[in-house]
Amino acid sequence: MSPRMATLRRACTDFDVMRALRAGLLLLLCLWLTVAVLFPLATLAVKSLTTPDGTFAGLDNFIRYFKTPALAVSFGNSLFVSAATTLAAVSLGFAYAYALTRTAIPAKGFFLTVAMMPIFAPTLLNGIVLVYLFGKKGLVTTGFFGLLPFTLDIGLYGAVGIILAEVLFVFPQAVLILTMALSMTDARLYEAAHSLGASPGRVFFTVTLPGVRYGLVSACFVGFILSFTDFGAPKVVGGFFNVLATDIYKQVIGQQNFVMGATVSMILLFPTVLAFLADRVSRRRQSSMIGARSVPLVPRPDPVRDRPFFLFCLLVALAVISFFLVAVFASLIKVWPYDLSLTLAHYDFSGMGGGGYRAFFNSLKMSAISAMAGTIATFSAAYLIEKSPGMRPIRQAASFLCIVPLALPGLVIGLSYIFFFNAPAFDLFGLHIPNPANALYATMGILVLSNVVHFFTVGYLTAATALGQLDREFESVSESMGVPFYRTFLRVTAPVCLPAILEIGLYFFVNSMATVSAVIFLYSADIPLAAVAVANMDDAGDIAPACAMSVLIVGANVAVRILYGLATKRLRRRTQTWAGKE
Structure with a gap:
């Protein structure tokens, strides 16, 4: 050789x-x-298909779950909270992402960084801070301890509190997805619309929304999954408003009923998988819409448009920052709300x-x-x-x-x-x-x-x-x-x-x-x-x-x-x- x-x-x-x-x-x-x-x-x-002693039970556990009124209601509660959270968080996230990608407002990096802050916190903190703000002795509920001429009781414990906490949790995810979707739109479509004399409203409904429809769908499904499966916020501010995630915790930790915990877990998994599959389809279609010849859109300054969006982003950013400042403040208060002197005693665990x-x-x-x-x-x-x-x-x-x-x-x-x-x-x-x-x-x-x-x-x-x-x-x-x-x-x-x-x-x-x-x-x-x-x-x-x-x-x-x-x-x-x- x-x-x-x-x-x-x-x-x-x-x-x-x-x-x-x-x-x-x-x-x-x-x-x-x-x-x-x-x-x-x-x-x-x-x-989930067996009895506590290990014998085969078929679908008996699922039938028993849905025949138990207190348990079956949790499924509807989870759907309601997730739908409301998704609607609110995606709406806010779309407006915020639109301001970051389609306007010429200043400090975009700062606004994006602030929007991501809730990702760093356990969702339990969302519920805890809401208690300090809107609980029975909260800042807003008591009118800042009588300093304001009015008080506001939103009925925190229950659906309202869970939705508020979940909106804060889902908002950063929605902003990320929608910012990506809005940044991928072809500028040539807008140039064609403007050359045809289309009004800003018509351009929004005929070019912007169709261009990001799959991104919106993806944000909705991601928001639904996150809020449907979250455990931390409902545990803190859920009160007697049960959802599937807290049901699993109560069945396993509270009652040591592992079989029913497994059953509820499978019920929790089913809508999540459906939403996940729909999200994958929408992401794939969104990616297929991006052409090799697409021209990125560079927004031009427009004070009439930019000022309202800047004010909106500023208000949202201040709300997020204030939320975390309340968390730091509450961790330093000696006895809330009776002794507001500062102390590090709570950091001594x-x-x-x-x-x-x-x-x-x-x-x-x-x-x-x-x-x-x-x-x-x-x-x-x-x-x-x-x-x-x-x-x-x-x-x-x-x-x-x-x-x-x-x-x-x-x-x-x-x-x-x-x-x-x-x-x-x-x-x-x-x-x-x-x-x-x-x-x-x-x-x-x-x-x-x-x-x-x-x-x-x-x-x-x-x-x-x-x-x-x-x-x-x-x-x-x-x-x-x-x-x-x-x-x-x-x-x-x-x-x-x-x-x-x-x-x-x-x-x-x-x-x-x-x-x-x-x-x-x-x-x-x-x-x-x-x-x-x-x-x-x-x-x-x-x-x-x-x-x-x-x-x-x-x-x-x-x-x-x-x-x-x-x-x-x-x-x-x-x-x-x-x-x-x-």
């Missing part, structure tokens, strides 16, 4: 080895997601339930590990799926499994993990199969895993978007030179995508610090968590310490966000210059 043929044969062998290695890694990804997502869901579904500063530092540790593990998992998964040649069936299966977690509420993930990871073994078809995953139960590992799964899809989509912008020639040239794909990944792909990688890490950290629903069933007394401590202190009536702990969570997230901004500002500029975008 000639040296040339030997070299060619060796190159083909190396290519086959790399292809087999990619296929093996994709199969491992599918296996991991199956164990971490599908198996726990299957265990939850089986639990000794003697309080929930774990105090140990819980806070546990959350920092958990969030940091979740950020690292989640970033590695999502970016590696996106790379294998987006950059692997061929193997279409395996890649499609892996992509589907990466998308599934987005449809799962945190409470459903947490409860399904109890059933799956707490079982020492499974009896299947007469076989007694040990469960090796049981070793993770009641450890930091299961908390990290629940966070990684809970927020996996957004990180994966972010990574896939960043990787999609890279030229495929990187991999082609590397393969032609016999460079292993993992070396290309470490030396070229990861450094170029470093801004996106850091953004994914920030997303995992912030959400892991603030989440309650995904971990409230999984934490143990040995591993208390800050967000769960807020819930426990609220249950015990220690509202001010709960507010103080929430302020610490927000402070930690803001600090990490600032560090992220400082670390990536110069990096982004250098990367964009290198890529020829500037």
Whole structure:
């Protein structure tokens, strides 16, 4: 055999080895997601179809649920609250996003930053601050302790309080989605409309709204999912107005009725999955409307239009800032509302339930590990799926499994993990199969895993978007030179995508610090968590310490966000210059 043929044969062998290695890694990804997502869901579904003693019950649990008036009403309450929240939050979010993208108002960066602030806080804080504002002894309810000539009692506890808290929770998500949708509209459509003499109102209804209709639909479905599945706000200000999320908590924690908890979880999951599927369809159609020749719209100054929108954004920003200032103020008041002197006593959590500063530092540790593990998992998964040649069936299966977690509420993930990871073994078809995953139960590992799964899809989509912008020639040239794909990944792909990688890490950290629903069933007394401590202190009536702990969570997230901004500002500029975008 000639040296040339030997070299060619060796190159083909190396290519086959790399292809087999990619296929093996994709199969491992599918296996991991199956164990971490599908198996726990299957265990939850089986639990909902059995009796407490383990015998098969069919649909009896679901029938019993809907025949119990107090429980069945919760389903209608959840639908009502979610619909009202979605209508209010998306309307506000659209007006805010329109001001940021279609007007020439100043301080757009400031307004966008303020709009994102609620993302940094657990939704429990939304309810707690509303109590300080509109509760029986709230600032607004008492007319700022008699300083104003009027008082206002909105009847906070119940649907009103839940909707107000959820609007604050959903508003940032709506702004993000609608800002993206509005920024993608082709400026040529507006030029054509103006040349035809169309009025501003006609342009809005014939060009603007049709151009963002899929973005609006997506924002509505995302808002519905978030408010339908949220647990924190209804727990604090729900009163006797029950929703599905609080029903799950009461059934599992209050009554130790795990079977009914599983049943309610499946009921909670059904509308969420339908909304998720509709959202995916709308996002795909929105993306298909973006043409290669589209011209970005640059708004021209118009005082008649800009001044009202600037005033609107200013009022919303002041409301959000005031909301968080009330949280800080309430955490420093000695005895609300009788002694308004300032004190740091509420930041001394000794003697309080929930774990105090140990819980806070546990959350920092958990969030940091979740950020690292989640970033590695999502970016590696996106790379294998987006950059692997061929193997279409395996890649499609892996992509589907990466998308599934987005449809799962945190409470459903947490409860399904109890059933799956707490079982020492499974009896299947007469076989007694040990469960090796049981070793993770009641450890930091299961908390990290629940966070990684809970927020996996957004990180994966972010990574896939960043990787999609890279030229495929990187991999082609590397393969032609016999460079292993993992070396290309470490030396070229990861450094170029470093801004996106850091953004994914920030997303995992912030959400892991603030989440309650995904971990409230999984934490143990040995591993208390800050967000769960807020819930426990609220249950015990220690509202001010709960507010103080929430302020610490927000402070930690803001600090990490600032560090992220400082670390990536110069990096982004250098990367964009290198890529020829500037």
